[in-house]
Amino acid sequence: MKHTDYRDYSVDELTRDDYFRHWVIDHNRQSEAFWLEWLDQNPDCADKVQLARAFLQALAEKDTALAPSELGQIVANILQAGQPTLVPLWRRAAFRLAASVLLLLGLGFIAFRYVSRQTDPLGASLAELSPALASASIETVNTTSRPQTIRLQDSSTVLLYPKAMLRYSKQIAPDRREVYLSGKAFFSITKNPKKPFWVFTDQISTQVLGTSFLVNSTASDAKVEVRTGRVSVYMRTDVRRDRLAGKNESAGMVLTPNQQVAFSSIDKRLVKSIVEQPVTLHESPSNDYIFDETPISQVFELLERNYGLTFIYDAPSLKECYLTANLANESLFDKLNLICKITRSSYELVDGQIVIHSQGCDNK
Incomplete structure (x- = not known):
């Protein structure tokens, strides 16, 4: 060396x-x-x-x-x-x-x-990541004050926000679909396991099979938020290194619904967390959130199903905890604050998961 x-x-x-x-x-x-x-x-x-x-x-x-x-x-x-x-x-x-x-x-x-x-503001040639994007490609910049919808050849759609730029190939490659983004865009990707979809930005690269997610990229920062499905997020330099060496990409940071990852320009690493405003993955009756002496474990199971997030807690210590409350019109974090107040618990967000801390409930 x-x-x-x-x-x-x-x-x-x-x-x-x-x-x-x-x-x-x-x-x-x-x-x-x-x-x-x-x-x-x-x-x-x-x-x-x-x-x-x-x-x-x-x-x-x-x-x-x-x-x-x-x-x-x-x-x-x-x-x-x-x-x-x-x-x-x-x-x-x-x-x-x-x-x-x-x-x-x-x-x-x-x-x-x-x-x-x-x-390619980082200086690493885009051609090393995607020859098709560096040559035969279409570049669109949203110069309006409203988001624009772009439909790609595979029927995927991209909601391009103002001042954002999207570059995509004129012809779809036989083994992958690739775009380059500068700015903010919401992607709704048509599922095709044989052709993974890649979004390149200045700092990170995101691989998906079929899902919807938001990417917000600047010259120094980037963030990916997942709405549905799963994505894998990589440091762009790692993808470039693997492709130059003729290798398949190493395992990326996997995100599921209501999770996000941000590129830290200070530490030069990816940080996984939960989105600021988690949304339910499917419609559910409002009375699902009306609880009457319901075991707290059942409450957490319902929240896991509806928000797609993982709750980590010590079941034996919470077995005597019950909830009586109406949480129908509350956000996820408001729900959690109320649950923790009633059960004398607390929670923290760790690596895109919700960890519950409790000493148990005294129902005497």
Whole structure:
């Protein structure tokens, strides 16, 4: 493993570094793995690394028949254009060839930086995640003040909120469906187990088979809220790494109805919780929430079925707890507050679940 602090390296120093050359010129797998991980950890250095790669690739592809040390000297002199050391190389064919190629590369690199920052603010190329999205795709931006409904080729629908942008492929791939989102959108996905649906944002990637969920993404933060079904949420850098290595994605963070996950820009991790306003998954008669000396375990079972959330509690300690109350018009959290007050309990939200703490009920 390399311990060099490459953040302080200039473009010239990168082109001279043996480990960097092993990656760019020799396509060494170990070096490639190191540099891809390093770029994920140092995204602000992506421009410098890409420019150094462009220099080496341009010179190497032209088969200049120069020794590595001499090739490095040419690169150094090109980078120091205008200095006296450049004069002795003017008459060399290899230098003239490299200079002309690098002129085109310089213009292309400026264009690449502009396009990549518009479609991929993190610097990790969208093409590495989805070639179809990076090329033959449709891009829609909601410039109105109201949400817009977009119907995709597979009959899935996307409610695109104002100022949000959605990019999707013109043709559906044989093994997956993919879109790129910047902003806020509500997805209703047509179920197709053979073609998982992927939503890419700047920070996270979400995989679904068939469900409805809300995604809200900015350049630094992202959140996914599930309404129905199940989704798996990944760090986008993890998906990129696995795809570059030709591997299937590792297990993501699974969300079920009324759960959400948020990307923490401080800790660079995903945090799972419950949505702010849980909704019932299906219509139920209002008298279902009218309780008369009902065992508290039955109350929790009803709430689990109707909200799709997991309640964790110590059944033996609550076996003497009963509830008499009308909770028909209360939100879930208001229901919980009242239940806990009556049964002298408390609750906390842990990893998208509801944990009940109780010392038992004294019904004497």
